[in-house]
Amino acid sequence: MKLGELADIPVEMGYRYIAVTDHSKGLGVARGLNEERIIEQRKAIAALNRKLRGIRLLAGVEINIRSDGSLDFGEEVMKGFDIVVASVHSGFKQSGAQITERIVKAMRNPYVSIIGHPSGRLIGERDAYEVDMEKVIETAAETGTAIEINAYPLRLDLTEPYIRRARAKGVSLAIGTDSHNRGQFGNMAFGVSLARRGWLEKKDVLNTRDLRALLATLSAKRRKKKS
Numbered sequence: 687m688k689l690g691e692l693a694d695i696p697v698e699m700g701y702r703y704i705a706v707t708d709h710s711k712g713l714g715v716a717r718g719l720n721e722e723r724i725i726e727q728r729k730a731i732a733a734l735n736r737k738l739r740g741i742r743l744l745a746g747v748e749i750n751i752r753s754d755g756s757l758d759f760g761e762e763v764m765k766g767f768d769i770v771v772a773s774v775h776s777g778f779k780q781s782g783a784q785i786t787e788r789i790v791k792a793m794r795n796p797y798v799s800i801i802g803h804p805s806g807r808l809i810g811e812r813d814a815y816e817v818d819m820e821k822v823i824e825t826a827a828e829t830g831t832a833i834e835i836n837a838y839p840l841r842l843d844l845t846e847p848y849i850r851r852a853r854a855k856g857v858s859l860a861i862g863t864d865s866h867n868r869g870q871f872g873n874m875a876f877g878v879s880l881a882r883r884g885w886l887e888k889k890d891v892l893n894t895r896d897l898r899a900l901l902a903t904l905s906a907k908r909r910k911k912k913s
């Protein structure tokens with residue numbers, strides 16, 4: 687989708703903002719963006735935001751957590767995003783300890799806002815990877831990182847006991863549709879249903895906050911690291 691078309695989505699869906707999170711370069715199959723292209727995209731988003739009234743596009747990325755737990759971009763590029771989703775897209779056969787360590791390392795990065803599709807399960811296609819979700823939830827609480835409830839019907843991969851557990855630990859959950867085209871934004875309803883099965887209330891969900899509160903939450907994690 688072009689950015690201009692994306693700007694229609696918040697109006698159609700009744701949202702105040704939407705996060706643009708293209709894949710980073712490591713994900714060749716998804717035509718991930720390199721540094722240069724993502725910086726170009728950020729400029730285009732900023733230009734578009736100057737024209738929009740009452741809605742905002744957030745400049746983000748879905749960054750690849752590499753096999754060794756490092757990320758596709760360095761700090762200089764990372765700090766220019768409004769929001770960063772970090773996810774595992776490779777090395778699914780690693781041991782539980784290795785995969786958990788990769789995700790924990792990503793969460794300790796002050797610029798990582800959300801861990802995307804945290805178990806990696808694709809219904810009918812692929813089991814969850816062996817991740818220690820308790821440890822992920824604990825580290826999320828400690829670092830101020832949110833965890834995604836991925837609303838894509840084949841994912842819905844964070845099961846409700848873990849959603850309840852995350853809530854009990856004070857972790858924010860972000861409901862994301864992982865949309866790759868216009869038709870997928872309606873999947874939000876599935877994510878909301880799953881959140882309810884995990885007993886979440888509005889206050890537990892990162893992206894129910896208004897723009898100001900959302901941005902404050904995201905920058906709080908960045909500041910926490912520095913102090």
Ligand SMILES: [Zn+2]
Binds near residue numbers: 748773775802
């Ligand atoms: Zn992903």
